[in-house]
Amino acid sequence: MLRNKGQDLLVWGLLGAAGLALLVWAFPRIYPFYPPSWTVNKAEATAIALERMRDLGPPVEDPLVVTTLEGFSTLEERLHRALPAAGLERLRGDMLARETLRWHVRVYPPRARPGQFTYRVIVSPRGEVVDLLQRVPPEEEGGVVDSADARRRADTLLAAQGFDLADFAEPVLRRTEQRARTDLAVRYRHRDAALGEIPYGVEVLFAGEQLAGFASFVDDPEANELQARLQPIALMSQFRMMVPVLLFPLVGFYFLRRYHAGEVGVRRSVEIFVLAYGAGILLMLITGATSSEGNSFGLLSRRQVAWAFPVQLVVLWFPLMALVAALSWSVGEAASRERWGRKLAAFDALFQRQWGNATVAASALRGVAAGLALAGGLHLLLWLLPDSFAAPRLTVTLGPWWESAGWAGLALLAFTLCYTLFTELLARLFLLSASVKRIGRWGAGLLVTVLSALLFWPMVSGSTVAGSLLLGFLGAAGLVALFLAYDLLTALLAALMGGVVTQALPFLLADDPFLRFQGALPLLIIALPMLVSLRALAGGREFVYRWEDVPPHVRRIAERERQSVELETARRIQSSILPELPAQLNGVQVAHSYLPASEVGGDFYDVLALEDGRLALAVGDVAGHGVSSGLVMSMAKSALAVQVTFDPDVGQVFRTLNRTVFQTARKRLLATLCYAILDPVRRELLYASAGHLFPYRIGRDGRVEALESVSYPLGVRDVIDVLPKEAHLDAGDTLFLFSDGIVEAHPEDSEEPFGFDRLEAVLAANAHEPVSRLRDAVLAAVERHTGDIPREDDQTVLVLRLP
Numbered sequence: 001m002l003r004n005k006g007q008d009l010l011v012w013g014l015l016g017a018a019g020l021a022l023l024v025w026a027f028p029r030i031y032p033f034y035p036p037s038w039t040v041n042k043a044e045a046t047a048i049a050l051e052r053m054r055d056l057g058p059p060v061e062d063p064l065v066v067t068t069l070e071g072f073s074t075l076e077e078r079l080h081r082a083l084p085a086a087g088l089e090r091l092r093g094d095m096l097a098r099e100t101l102r103w104h105v106r107v108y109p110p111r112a113r114p115g116q117f118t119y120r121v122i123v124s125p126r127g128e129v130v131d132l133l134q135r136v137p138p139e140e141e142g143g144v145v146d147s148a149d150a151r152r153r154a155d156t157l158l159a160a161q162g163f164d165l166a167d168f169a170e171p172v173l174r175r176t177e178q179r180a181r182t183d184l185a186v187r188y189r190h191r192d193a194a195l196g197e198i199p200y201g202v203e204v205l206f207a208g209e210q211l212a213g214f215a216s217f218v219d220d221p222e223a224n225e226l227q228a229r230l231q232p233i234a235l236m237s238q239f240r241m242m243v244p245v246l247l248f249p250l251v252g253f254y255f256l257r258r259y260h261a262g263e264v265g266v267r268r269s270v271e272i273f274v275l276a277y278g279a280g281i282l283l284m285l286i287t288g289a290t291s292s293e294g295n296s297f298g299l300l301s302r303r304q305v306a307w308a309f310p311v312q313l314v315v316l317w318f319p320l321m322a323l324v325a326a327l328s329w330s331v332g333e334a335a336s337r338e339r340w341g342r343k344l345a346a347f348d349a350l351f352q353r354q355w356g357n358a359t360v361a362a363s364a365l366r367g368v369a370a371g372l373a374l375a376g377g378l379h380l381l382l383w384l385l386p387d388s389f390a391a392p393r394l395t396v397t398l399g400p401w402w403e404s405a406g407w408a409g410l411a412l413l414a415f416t417l418c419y420t421l422f423t424e425l426l427a428r429l430f431l432l433s434a435s436v437k438r439i440g441r442w443g444a445g446l447l448v449t450v451l452s453a454l455l456f457w458p459m460v461s462g463s464t465v466a467g468s469l470l471l472g473f474l475g476a477a478g479l480v481a482l483f484l485a486y487d488l489l490t491a492l493l494a495a496l497m498g499g500v501v502t503q504a505l506p507f508l509l510a511d512d513p514f515l516r517f518q519g520a521l522p523l524l525i526i527a528l529p530m531l532v533s534l535r536a537l538a539g540g541r542e543f544v545y546r547w548e549d550v551p552p553h554v555r556r557i558a559e560r561e562r563q564s565v566e567l568e569t570a571r572r573i574q575s576s577i578l579p580e581l582p583a584q585l586n587g588v589q590v591a592h593s594y595l596p597a598s599e600v601g602g603d604f605y606d607v608l609a610l611e612d613g614r615l616a617l618a619v620g621d622v623a624g625h626g627v628s629s630g631l632v633m634s635m636a637k638s639a640l641a642v643q644v645t646f647d648p649d650v651g652q653v654f655r656t657l658n659r660t661v662f663q664t665a666r667k668r669l670l671a672t673l674c675y676a677i678l679d680p681v682r683r684e685l686l687y688a689s690a691g692h693l694f695p696y697r698i699g700r701d702g703r704v705e706a707l708e709s710v711s712y713p714l715g716v717r718d719v720i721d722v723l724p725k726e727a728h729l730d731a732g733d734t735l736f737l738f739s740d741g742i743v744e745a746h747p748e749d750s751e752e753p754f755g756f757d758r759l760e761a762v763l764a765a766n767a768h769e770p771v772s773r774l775r776d777a778v779l780a781a782v783e784r785h786t787g788d789i790p791r792e793d794d795q796t797v798l799v800l801r802l803p
Helices: 002-030 042-055 073-086 088-093 095-099 147-160 223-241 243-260 267-292 302-351 358-384 408-455 465-485 488-508 513-526 528-539 552-577 627-646 650-664 755-765 771-786
Strands: 064-071 101-108 119-123 129-134 172-177 182-189 200-207 210-218 588-595 603-609 615-622 671-679 684-690 696-698 704-706 725-728 734-738 795-801
Touching: 002 358, 002 488, 042 064, 042 101, 042 119, 042 129, 064 267, 064 302, 073 088, 073 095, 073 223, 088 095, 095 101, 095 200, 095 210, 147 172, 147 182, 147 200, 147 210, 223 243, 223 465, 243 302, 243 408, 267 302, 267 408, 302 358, 302 408, 302 488, 358 465, 358 488, 358 528, 408 465, 408 488, 408 513, 465 488, 488 513, 513 528, 588 603, 588 771, 603 627, 603 795, 615 627, 615 734, 615 795, 627 650, 627 671, 650 671, 650 684, 671 734, 696 755, 704 755, 734 771, 755 771, 771 795
Parallel strands: none
Antiparallel strands: 064 101, 101 119, 119 129, 129 210, 172 182, 182 200, 200 210, 588 795, 603 615, 615 671, 671 684, 684 725, 696 704, 696 734, 734 795
């Protein structure tokens, strides 16, 4: 056993190490324009920007400073297209390469609207100032700068910023008329034609006579086409933002249905909701104003948008996503425990803070290693796929909001944790567990894999829809396989590790120590369950469910299943006691029906052929229905059969059954009984009733007569006195014995019973019909009266017709 565990540890460890090595190898080949030397983090970029703004004007009082990490998607696309002709080394050394990923620093005055920054500075990953602009409102007045003076001032500014003017051709001046001034752009085109005929370089801007700064430019005639190519993946991302809204009604419906049935619990769901929602709140607290950059809310200022946008997400999107995750756990847990409860053991142990066992250790090791292996394999595939199909772009790799945070690692972990709880509990636990019993293991796995590829962000993404769907399908297939082969925690940690390492890799490969720390921090936190519990893997101590560990709703389900088995057993026993009568006994036609109100009923009946040719008839009813009534009924039925065998006398039968019920029914369950001796030759009936409904005699002419007999029910007194009565019958007369479930049946929305009048009318109308059709006519009339509702009491019918 220890050898097998050691081998398992070695295999998964090697698999995870291979996946990580593959990631490190594939990343620079997939993203050739990743900054070759990333030495400046967010705080340093902000400090550089604030210092260089002084070259243009005075600092802003009480400013809102927003620093974001942004990619230049169309430029990266253009560089990829130029790669075969220009070569990687040439493009990497060009000024354009430093702009594929850069820090944007914007400074807003207190009451500025979104987009109305005072200063904007773009800092490259190596600390170079790429753009330095002061925004001058178009309505602000200004003169006209002289061309020669503009050229001189522009040369001075660029030289001071570190530009080698020898790299640029003779500048071109372009003027733009504003309302109250004339703006000027002095454009320096780069001599190196790395992009072929597409001009690019740097331009110095003047707002009237005021120097407004400089910015790089690329005059790409296909810019709109390049943007259009990236739009489908952006639209798909927007659609996936709406997925929690679309799926909430589905999960909520199933949750409410099973909650009302007592089949789901909410305690763990509340914990999951708090964890997922707390991660969303943490993300918004960490990202702050950076998450709202580029958004606008009507008349709100940029400072107001800085808290309005995060609040909107915290109030609307994150709680909905956390709620879907929580409800998916409730419904999925109930479905999963029905067929593979051990798949939840490691997840349960994690939430119960019992990490020091082999169950958690094995699942955590598999999850971390599988996540690294999945991410590595998908990156290898991304490298092998043609660029026209997958088109991997660094700007697509970076995810929403987290990358611009001061503590980017924690922000990445918070977002991925919230989103992974949503996707994994919904897809792997809820959808997979719920669909596997309907369409089988393979069908459910394929269905969930396809839905995951369509609805959720993939672990690794390309910038084309086809590539993202393929990568999403393969990643989801791996997670489905992990869940089916192992357990929920393995699949969840694999999704978490794979998603985080893919997005953290740009930070991990940076030269700046703080950025590398930010990339490693979420990976270490995800691996924490593995690191804490790894020692327990050799010990072999498994997580074992104790009774108090079992959720209350699971106990209810188990108890319900136990009761169901017991009721089914009691029903089979009762069914074996109640007779299956032949269509004819001693020349008398017989028809009968017994419809219990529950699994176990309280009615009983019998027709026993005596040795002298007579028939002993009985219909009884124990008060209520269910197990207790069924037990008393079984005893009374058995006592009846024994007593009739020895002495079928009417009085003696009633005395014996009364004593049986009185002595055995400790809770004083009452029983009624109609018992008779029928002599089909002499056409004589000797009968009596102990609290039971009177039987009917139905003549050939349709005349219906109640055969009255009154006595106390069985079990009321220790001794019962019954006075039998005698009736003389005619040839073709019919006897109809029944229980009170027939006449007391009523519709769901009314208290009006079926009653004796309706019963007698049905009997009279069908007096000439065979006994089986007479029976069916009565039952059909009762059903028409009550409608399609469950029976509230047992319904028993016994019909006999003399020859």
